Amino acid sequence: MPVSTPGQGDAQRAETPAQLMEGIRRETTARLLPLLGETLRAERARLQQACDDATQGAPAHDADVEDLTSLTVLAAELIQHEHRWQKALGEVFAAWPEPPLTHARSAFSLLSDDELQAQLIGQPVAEALDRRFESQRDIIDRRLHTLATRVQYRGRPCNPLSARFLVECFLRAFAAGDCGRRLRALLLRRHELLLDGALGALYAWCNTRLAEAGCALAGDSDHAALLAGLGGSTEALPSHRTPIWEQGNAVMRAGAGVAPGLRADAPRGNVLRRYARRQRDARRAELDAAQRSFRRDEFLSTLSLLQSERSLPAGETHAIRLREGLYAVAAGLGIDRQAVAFDGEQDEALILVGAVFDLIAARHQLTPPARERLALLAVVWVHLALEDMQLFEPSSPPAMQLLSALVELWDGVDPEDPQSIEQQTLADRAADAVLDSPHGDGRVFPAQLAQIDAALAANRRRAEAVERRTWQALRGRERLDAARRQARSEVSRRLEVGALLPSVAGFLDVEWRRALEQAWLRDGEMSDRYREVLSLGDALLESDALAANDGGSAVADRLLGILPALRDCCAQSGNDADATEARLAGLVAEHASQTPRRTHMPTPPATADAPLLPDDADPQAGLADTRFVEGQRFVQPGAAGAARRLRLAWRSALSGACLLVDATGARQWVLMPADLHAMIEAGQLQPRPSGGAVSQALATLAAQAGGG
Template identity: 30%
Template sequence: MQTAVACHYPASVQGNVTQNVSFLSGANVSNYPLGAANATRTDPFRVLEEVKRLTLERLGGLPGALYGPIEDALALSATHFERNAFQYEDQAALWSLRHQQAAQVMRYRQQLAKGFDEFRTMRAASRRGFLSMGLLDEAQLDMHIAGERMAEVLSQRYQKPLEALEARLHVLAQTLGLQAMVNPVGPGRLATAFVDAFDGVRVPGQLRSHLFQFYEDHLARTLDELYGQADALLAQAGYGVTREGSKDVAPHVAPGSSGGAALQQEPGQDVTLDELRSLLHAWREGTVRPENVPASHAPQRALQGRRDLRVEEVVSVASLLHGEPTDTFARALAGTGELGRSIRERLGEGARRLGLSPDHTTIGRDSEDAIDLVAMVFESLFATQDLHERCRRLYARLVLPYVKVALGDRALFDRAEHPARKLLDAITEACAGNNAETPFERELFERAALSAQRVAVEYHENMAVFEQAFAELDALLLQQRQRVFLQEERAAQAVHGRERLQHAREQADAVVGRRLSAQPLCEAIAGFLGTSWRHHLVQVLLRDGVDSARFAEALALGDALAEADMLAARAEGRALATRLLTLERTIVDCLASSGLDDSAAQHGLVSLVRGLAWPDAPRSVHALPPRIEAGDDGEDRKLWLAGGTDTVATLAPAMVQSLRALAVGDWLRLKNADGVLVNAKVGWISPLTSRRLLVNDRGGRVLVAAVEELAALAEQGRLHVAPPPRAFSRALAEVGERLRRAGS
C-alpha cells in the first residue's frame, strides 16, 4: 500500500577555537556557568564549525556501526524462538543494508552537516513540503513515525543539558543576526538525519525496531559527552549572557526570545518524586488546612502495640488480591476521589486473610506514599484525558499491579522510560478519545483491555510482563499513529489549499481593480473583466503561478479587451473585428475555465461582441465588484481571542518572538474557548501567511492562528509550552499541582 504524503523532519578550524577545546576530551558537562563570557567573542562561524566537527567526530560513523549488535540480537532471538518467515526477512534485509552502509553513512553525515547549514541560513526544513508531495509506502512512513517517537524520548531524557546548550546557541544566533534558530544537534535533527539515511529503503518491522533501539542506545552513551563539550566550547568562546551583579546568570529564555515576557513552560511540569513526597506528607499529616485533606487520605495514627507492615508484606497482600473483582476501584474512578481509601480497604481485607490483624499492624509511611501517588495518578488520568466510562473497568484492573510496582520501585515515578509507565502511556493513547465507532477503534480498545488483563493476572514482580504487553499494544498503536499522521497532513493541506485560494483571489482582485479603474470601459467589458476574467486569473494563479507564461497570457487578454473597447468607442469597426478574431480562442478558454462548455462559452463570446457593437454606449471607470464565491471559509480567518483584537498591537515583542521560534512538532497546552485544557501540537507553518496550524493528539485541527494571536492567548495564561503529551508524566505533574494548590 502506498500513501500520498509529504515527509520532511523537526576542515578542522585552527586558532584559538581549536586551542580552547583541547582540554575537553573527557568532559561530560561544562565547567563554565552559562553566563561565563570572554571580553570578546570568537567568530561565531568558526565556533559553529567547531561544534559541527565535534558532532561529526562523535556521530559520523553511524549507522554502519549498528549492524554488528543488530546481527547479534537477531541471532539471539532465533535461538529462543522458532524461526519464521519474518526472521528470515529481517536477516535478508540486514544483509542488504550492510552492503549499502557506506552510502547510508555518507547520507547521514550529509544530513548532520545540513543541520548546521540550516542554522546559519535560518532555513530550517519543514516536515511538510507540499510541492514535493510524493508516494511514501507504509514501511517508510513507519520510519518517520519511529523517528519522531525517538526524538520525543531523547528530548525528555536530555531536557536540562538541551536547555543550557540551546540558550548558548540562541546567543550565538543573535550574534549572527538571526531571529530564530533550530538546534543542529537536537534530538529532532538527529532523528531526521537517521531516517533520511535510509531514504528509499524498505526496512521490515522487527529490523526497524532494532535499528532505532541501538541508535537510541548509542546516542544515550554519546550525547552527555557531546552536549557537555559543545556547551563548554560555546562558553569558552564567549557565548553566554550578561552578568547580574558579580555572577553570571542563565536567563529563562524560550526558543527565539530576547528577554522580557517570553512563552513559559506549563506550570507543574518539573516535578520530582522527593518534592511530591514532601508535599504529600504535609497534605496527609494535616500541616496544610484540614479542609483540604479528604478523609480517604487521613493519616493512620500510630497506636500502642501496632507496627508498620514491611513493604514486602504489603506486596504479598496485594498479590493475594490479584484475581479478585475490582468493582470498588472502578466506582472510585467515577470521580469520587475515593480511590486511595478503596485501595486501603482492600489491602486491609487481604491483610486479615493473611493473619495480619489491623489491631496489631498499620501501613507504613513509604507504603502510604506509594498508594496515594498511584491513586492520584489514576484519578488525574480520568480528570485530564478524554476517557469514556467503559474505560473505568480497564484501569481498575491495573490499580493493584501499579501499587505493587510503586511499592518496590521508585523509578516508576522517576524514570519516563520505566516499562510500567510506557504501558500505561500506551493504554491511554489507545483509549483516550476512542469512541469505538469503527472496527479499528474497537480492536484497539479490546487490545488495550487484554493488555490490562494480562498484567493483572501475570505480574509477579517481573517487569517483563509490562514490556511484552507494551510491545504487543505498541505494534497496533503504530497503525493509529499512521492515521494521526495522515490526519495531520489532511488538515495541513486543507488549510494550505484555502490559503492558496485566498492569496490567489487577492492577487487577482488587485489586477482586476487596477484594470477597471485605469480607463472608462463599457458595461460589457467591465462585466467580463470583473467576473469571468477575474475567475480565470485565480485559476491560472493556482495552477501555474504568478511567474508562468499562462498568467502572462491571461494578463495580456485583459489589456487586449481594454484596447478593443477603445477601438469600439472610436467606431473603428474593421480594426475591432480583427482584434476580436485574434482573441476568440483566448476568450473561449477564459470562459471555459469558469466551467462553461464550448457552446456556453461561444454564447458568452457573442454577448461580449454584442456589447462592443455600439460606439456610443456609456463608458466609465468601475470599482471592483464584491466577490461572491461558494464555500468561502470566513470562519477560518476569524481571530479566536477572548478579548478581541484590540490588544494584539500591544503584545510584548519577546512573547511574539518566542512563539515564532516554535517548530513543527513542538507541543503546547491550550485552554480552548470552553475553558478546557487541550494538548496542541504545531502541525504546520504556512509558507504564505506564517500562520500556525495546531492539531490535537488525534491529528484534528484545534486552531489556525497568527503568531500574534497565539501570543495574545499566552499573555492571557491560556497557552503554555509543554513536553510531548505522555499520559503518566502529565498525570504526575497534575498531582504535583494539586498538592501545591492544597498547600497554598
C-alpha cells in the same frame, strides 16, 4: 523474522557471555539489516513523487534529481552497503564489554571530514532515539553490567544496541563518498523513523534473552554480589576503568549523596514525592497511633495478594480503595490494622498512584467495567512506584506508555460501533495480562504495547490513507477558494473605478479573473507572474481611459503593447484560438468606436463554487490560534453513554481551519479554531491531551506540587 528464540532457562544459563552476545548480534542483524533497503526504497519513492509533482512548466529541483540518481546507484550496490553495516556492527559486538575503537580515541585525536560530518548529522538522531527508548535501554544496560562481571570486567560496559552505535553503523554503511551530505542526512532521518518502529521490539526481545540467561538487573541491592564477583574492593580498580560506585553507573551505592527516597536523575519524581510527603505529614496523628509499619516484604506480599484477588473495596478515591484493600488482605493474614501503618515510601506510592489514577478517571469517558479495571491496575502501579524511581519522569517508561494506550482505547467507547467495541476488548485483554503477570516482571509492558500496536496497525493504516485523501482534497479546495477570493477582490477593486467599455469590463471579469486565479495557484501571490497579470489589468484600464479621452494613436500603441499578454490571458482562461481572436477583435473595435460605457457588477460565484469556509472567516485569527495541533484527539459525548472518537487530522496553513475525522478517517467537520473552541466550551467535544492521559495527569500533579 527472528533467527533465534530463547530456549529453556537452564540451557541459556549454560551459555558463555561470548555465546550470549553472539546470539544477540545475530538477532540484531536479522531484525535491523532489512531496514537499510527499506530506507533506500522509501526515500527514493519520496524523491520520485517530488519530481513527479513538480509544477507544470517548471523543472524539478536540481538537488532532488541529483539525489534520485545517487539513490539509484546506492540501491544497485545495496549488498555492498549491507556488508559494511554488518562489519561495523560486528566490530561493536567484538569489542564488548569495551566500546569499539572508534569510541575509544584520544581526546586529542583529530576527526576526518567524514567523521566530523557523521558526528554533526548523527549525534542529534542518536540522542533523540536514546531519549525515546531510555527506560528499555536502561534495563538492558543494567543486565549487561551483571553479564560483564562474569568476564571480570570492572567498568561500566557499553551497550552494543544503544542508538549511537546503530546510527554510526548506518553512517559507515553509506559513507560521505557514496552520497552527498544532503542525501546522507535525508537517508538518516528516514532510517530514524524505521528504527523508531523496530527498536521497541528488539529491546524487549534482548531484555527477555538476557533475563532468561540469568542476567539480573544490577541495582542498589547488588553491590555485595558484584564486589564479590570482582574479587576485591573498589580501591583496587585500575585507574583507566570506570569506578563501580561512580555517579551514573548502572550499580550505585544506595543513598550515596542523595536524600532517602529521592534520586538526582528523577527531578519530577522527587517533586511529586515531596508533595506526597506533605500530604502524609497532615495525617501524622493517625500514623503515629500505629505500633509499627509494614515491613517491605510484608507490604509486597499483601500487594501481590490484593492483585490476585481482583477486587477492591468501594471508596471515593483510588488511594482510599487501595489502602482499604491492603488492610482487608492484611487482616486475612492476621495483621491488625490498628497496630500497623504504611511507612513513608509505601504511603507516598499510594498517594501518588492514587492521585494519577483519580485524574485519569475524571478526565476520560470510561464505562463502569473500564473504570474498575483501571482501579485494579492501580495495584500494579503501586508496586512500580516502589521499584522504579523514574516512573514519574517525562521519559515515560513502557508501563506509563501502556497505561496511556489502555485509557485511549477505553475512552469514549461507542456501543454501536463494532470497531470501538473491538478496541475496548483489546484493552481489556492487555489489562488482564498485566494483572495476571507477577510483580517485578517488566516484560509484560512492552509486550502488550507491541500487541496493541500490531492489532491496530491495519485499521490505523486504512484510516490514515482515508484521512490523507480527505485533507489533500480539502487543501486543494481551500487553495482554490483563496485564489478565487483574491481574484474577486482584485476584479471588484478595478470595476469600482466607474463606467467602462463592456468588452473591457467583461474581459476583466472573465479572462483576467481566471488568469489571476491560475497565477495565484501555480506561482503564489508574491510571484513575478502574479504581478505581471495584475499589471495587465491596470494597463487595460489605462487604455480604456485613453479611449474615453480620445487618445487617438496612444490608444492603438497601448493596445499593441499589451496584445501578447491579452492573448496569453485568453489562452490561460481556456479560450481556443478562434475565441481568443474574436475576443481581442471586440476589444479593439470598442476602443476605436464611440461605444457607450456603463458600470459593471462582478459576476457572483456559482453555487457549485461555494467556498469551503465563509468569506467572512478571518484567516489570520485561525492561524494565530495555536491551541489545537494535528493528531489531537477529541471525544464527542452522545446519548445514553454512547460516544464517538474524533481526531484532528489536518490544520490548514492558509486559514488555520481544522479537519476532524472519525476512527475510520472519514471527514466529520471542518471548523475554524474559534468554532472548535466554542464546541468545547459548550461540552459538545471533549479534547484529549496530545501527550497522552498519563503525561497530562503527571504534569497537573507537578504543577500542583509547585514543580511546573
